[in-house]
Amino acid sequence: MPRIQFELPERFTFSTEIQIYISHVNQGGHLDNAQLLTLVSEARVRFFQALGYREAGVEGLSIVVGDIVAQYKSEGFHGETMRVEMVPADFNKYGFDIVYRMTEKDSGREVARGKLGVVFTDRETRKVALVPARFMERIAAL
Numbered sequence: 001m002p003r004i005q006f007e008l009p010e011r012f013t014f015s016t017e018i019q020i021y022i023s024h025v026n027q028g029g030h031l032d033n034a035q036l037l038t039l040v041s042e043a044r045v046r047f048f049q050a051l052g053y054r055e056a057g058v059e060g061l062s063i064v065v066g067d068i069v070a071q072y073k074s075e076g077f078h079g080e081t082m083r084v085e086m087v088p089a090d091f092n093k094y095g096f097d098i099v100y101r102m103t104e105k106d107s108g109r110e111v112a113r114g115k116l117g118v119v120f121t122d123r124e125t126r127k128v129a130l131v132p133a134r135f136m137e138r139i140a141a142l
Contacts, residue, residue: 004071006113008101012085013142016046017105019081031076036112040100043084044116051138059132067117073110081105088139094128095119
């Protein structure tokens, strides 16, 4: 199977810092792959908060992560602070991707990169919904 090749955008519109706790570290002494997704998920929640939303309440809709791409570039270790940068990309009528890059704050060492595919859903019908126009206005203002 060929390795994932993932190009990053030239700029990111959102950034947050998250520390790696001991519970994020595996027996190999570095950031566990499942915990990488936990950290990226926390950053995603903060991204939506920065836009004035809760994930469960984006213009009356919920969001669901439909797919995830993750590519490690180096190890992350207990006590390090990660800077997680994000930018929305590749919009379609039901959602978009959130491209991310995680770097160690002090050294700038890249730890991981990837993207999350986000889909809007109607809470009552639990079916996909169109991207809200007001949400797109807020994204355009970034």
